[in-house]
Amino acid sequence: MSTDPHPASRPQLILIPGLLNDAGLWRDQLAGLAALADCRVADITRGESMQALADSVLADAAPTFALAGFSLGGYVAQEIARRAPQRIERLALLDTTIRPDTPARAALRRSHEQLVRLQGTFNAFGDRMLDTYLAPAHRHDEALIGRIRAMTSRLGSEVFLRQSGLVREDGAAVLQSLDCPLLIACGEQDLLTPLAAHREMAALNPRARLVVIPDSGHLAPMENPSAVTQALADWLQEPGEPCRPGVSHARQTPA
Template sequence: MNMNKKELPSLLLLPGLLCNERLWQNQVNNLVDICQPFVADFSQDDSIEAMARRVLDRAPEQFFLAGLSMGGYVAFEIMRQAPERVTRLALFDTMARLDEPERAATRKGLLRLAEEGRFIGVTPRLLPNLIHKDKLNTPVADEVMKMAAELGKEVFLKQQTAILNRSDSIPTLSKIKQPTIIVVGEDDKLTPPEESVNMAKAIPNAQLHRIPKCGHLPPLEYPQLTTELLRDWILQEA
């Protein structure tokens, strides 16, 4: 990581399942005046713990931390491994609890299909689970499918395995003392708003933002609004 602008705080952006740096591209492009943004690479590890360690190994001593979905699971793990290094926390469309049995079974079924060579990435049929209906058949939909295709089967296997074996983060929520914002799409089908409401109640002084007509991916669906929420969070007084 390039740390030439030492006067600006570092912002670590953690992507979700089958997402890469393009998930956060608008934020990276438009927050450079107030921070140094870096996007983590989650293509190499098959556990949330290892993903968190890799981020910490490459991160500056202290940083702002924002994670979406699986990136939120990694953010919780970073808070377990090195809470003193995180100065602020932003959680997008994620949840602290473990999967219920039905959802875990679905993940295992998808893993089996991928292992059998039937990895399909994100298809148009799956998009309504990820983005709001107003964003279907738009460049947002194309971007979601492109990211999944680029990362591919092997990354999918690693990431789903990591998600299935993650730790329960509910017991750690009350210990989070950093200024925290929680953002969720009002129409998120994967991590519904209730999950964010529960986290906001458990994390001391957390601020909750619900985005209307938005699914699971606010940084792509509403890039300017997401950037402004992060800008306000970065600039707010601790």
């Protein structure tokens, strides 16, 4: 986990990146939120299971902390909330999902893994996925694409295969059980984890606030960094008690 050189009187904020992402994903948020929080970026490149990743984050964390997970990092954040909800002061889930892989999605993931295992295809895989990850307006932004390619190159195929193979569990019950400030944020043009799914997530808990990030696809923290930073700043300053587990907020439908 990356460290802040200044001792923290501010709350700790743990930022969890997604698949084939590192601290570069959160570059602008790290700068923009420094006055509000002691920001740390979790390393989720080494564990062989969601449980192992969650334990590694918890081992390096303060006794209580704010937690934000992006994409795959959202699954890790859900596992942390499942294992140690009493340590979470507030939770943010960005461009992610609470649903497990469908059989079709799991099969697609396996086919991607097979492609990556073929020598020389890893970078080509990343390039082809850009149309899925980015909003149309950003698909020819060479500076942004360069940052994305640099991240995937730094992490490489072994990290991709390890992260792709992680089992994604259903997080609906976790989200329903928490009673603390919850931010659900999604790029308006996210094709990978669409806005409709985030609306469903927000509906599971009355403490949840849904923020739609304009002019963004799946990589909202990089595509519209100022809007994501503002959403996280508002969430960090939202009054509320730390997460308290054990209270179901499932909404009842009339008989």
